[in-house]
Each structure stands twice: as structure tokens, then as C-alpha cells.
């Protein structure tokens with residue numbers, strides 16, 4: 415018996431060909447394929463056709479007023495890129511937190527965000543930096559903002575016959591923080607990203623707190639802000655009925671983790 419379910423592998427060499435392969439039935443796009451293969455080995459995913467996009471180009475990291483990361487750019491490439499590290503440090507730090515070098519050398523930033531799994535390390539930065547997904551399908555290109563991109567648990571707004579060609583991240587001047595918490599598994603239980611812009615406005619984003627990512631506005635906070643646990647815990651109370659409660663962590667523990675990690679990030683940013 416084969417470990418992988420039987421599927422037809424398509425290897426288009428340009429974007430147009432890739433889009434045409436997406437038409438019809440049970441087709442799955444693979445970029446780094448770290449999730450597609452894992453889910454197929456576990457027979458959770460049983461595609462008829464896998465369209466690998468590794469040969470269609472889209473390998474550039476473009477830095478201007480914004481950062482644009484194309485579909486075949488790996489997490490390693492972003493984590494190591496000098497300009498990204500200097501000018502978009504939250505994006506580079508988030509990428510460097512994913513898994514280990516082996517996974518990061520294969521897995522793409524786009525695949526990580528499109529995955530929309532509750533433990534995604536890249537999604538907080540995508541939300542905080544007013545990201546956009548550029549997608550192309552049979553009816554042409556369009557853009558989807560980060561806040562409209564996540565439409566349900568593990569579900570994103572691009573249609574099955576559309577390919578995400580790149581993600582953009584807006585440049586934000588100010589202070590930032592990123593952290594995560596994981597225990598025995600390779601996957602984080604929770605990821606937290608924080609941005610304070612030059613006017614002192616603070617936004618925080620989570621993955622792993624609820625089934626879908628969260629972006630919260632914490633209002634204006636001074637850079638010497640201290641002791642935020644209670645404030646953050648109160649703010650998160652509104653989400654308490656939606657907080658994930660599973661074998662990896664109870665809802666109460668997740669809320670506690672989110673509050674502690676956010677408070678630490680807020681305090682750390684001012685130092």
C-alpha cells in the first residue's frame with residue numbers, strides 16, 4: 415500500500431498554465447508542500463490533482479513602501495534577508511520562529527498564511543501590518559486585505575481556482591514585539607505580535623487563541639507602559655467564549671498565556 419494517496423502531479427512552468435490547472439474538481443496547490451504532504455500522508459487530504467507551483471518563478475522579495483513576498487519565497491529567505499530584517503523586523507522575526515531550518519528552507523511565507531491554521535506564526539504580522547493577498551484566477555487579478563482574508567477556521571477568501579501570487583506587508587514605523595509559547599509539540603500553542611506606531615497606538619494580533627486569528631486595537635499606550643496583565647486580560651475577556659479549549663491547552667490557560675505574553679511584549683518594547 416502506498417503511504418500517499420494516489421494523485422496526479424502537475425508541474426506547470428508559468429502562472430497562466432498553473433491557473434488553468436486549477437479548474438475543476440479536487441485540485442490542491444503545493445508550494446513548499448510541507449503541509450500538503452503531511453496532510454496527504456495522514457490521508458486527511460486526498461487530492462485528485464496536486465499542482466506544484468515551484469517551477470513558475472515568483473521567487474522575489476520586493477522592498478519599497480511595503481514589503482512584497484512572492485509565492486515561492488521560503489520562510490528562510492525572508493528570515494535571512496538583510497533588508498527585511500532591518501526594515502520589516504516583525505516579518506523576519508516571525509519567519510525565523512517557524513519550526514526548524516529544514517522546514518523553513520522548504521515552506522513558503524504564502525503557504526504559511528494561506529494554511530490559516532491556528533498556530534500560524536506569520537499571520538499576526540500579516541494582520542498587524544495591514545497585509546494584502548494578491549491573487550490571480552481565471553477572471554484576472556484582485557487583492558484581498560488581511561482583515562478580509564480569514565473567513566473561517568482553516569478557510570481563506572481566495573477561491574479554489576485562484577492562486578495567491580504574493581503577500582504585502584505595510585511599512586510601520588514604531589516598536590514591535592513577537593513571541594510564542596510551545597511545549598512538547600513542534601507547533602506553537604499561541605503566537606502574539608504587537609506593534610506600537612509613532613503616535614503610541616498599539617495593536618496586538620494572535621493566532622492560537624481562537625479558531626480564527628484575532629487583531630485587537632489596544633488604544634494609545636505610553637512607551638513606558640508597565641504592568642499590563644490585568645488590562646490585557648480584561649480586554650481579552652470579550653473573546654473568552656470563543657477561546658480554543660483542547661488537549662494542548664485549556665481555554666483558561668490560553669487566556670492566561672495570551673495576557674502574560676502580551677503584557678511582557680508591551681513592557682519589553684519600551685526598554
Ligand SMILES: Cc1cc2nc3c(=O)[nH]c(=O)nc-3n(C[C@H](O)[C@H](O)[C@H](O)COP(=O)(O)OP(=O)(O)OC[C@H]3O[C@@H](n4cnc5c(N)ncnc54)[C@H](O)[C@@H]3O)c2cc1C
Pocket residue numbers: 442443444445446447448449450451452467485511512513514517520521522523524525526527528529533534535536572576577578579600601602
Ligand atoms: C515539523 C513542522 C513544524 C512546524 N512548525 C510550525 C510553526 O512553528 N509555526 C507555523 O506557523 N507553522 C509550522 N509548521 C507548518 C508550516 O509552517 C507550514 O506547513 C508551511 O509554512 C506551509 O508552507 P508550504 O509552502 O509548505 O505550504 P504547502 O504545504 O505547499 O501549502 C499549504 C496550504 O496552502 C495552500 N497554498 C500554498 N501556496 C499557495 C498559493 N500560492 N496560492 C494558494 N494556495 C496556496 C496549499 O494548497 C495548502 O492548502 C510546521 C510544519 C512542520 C512539518
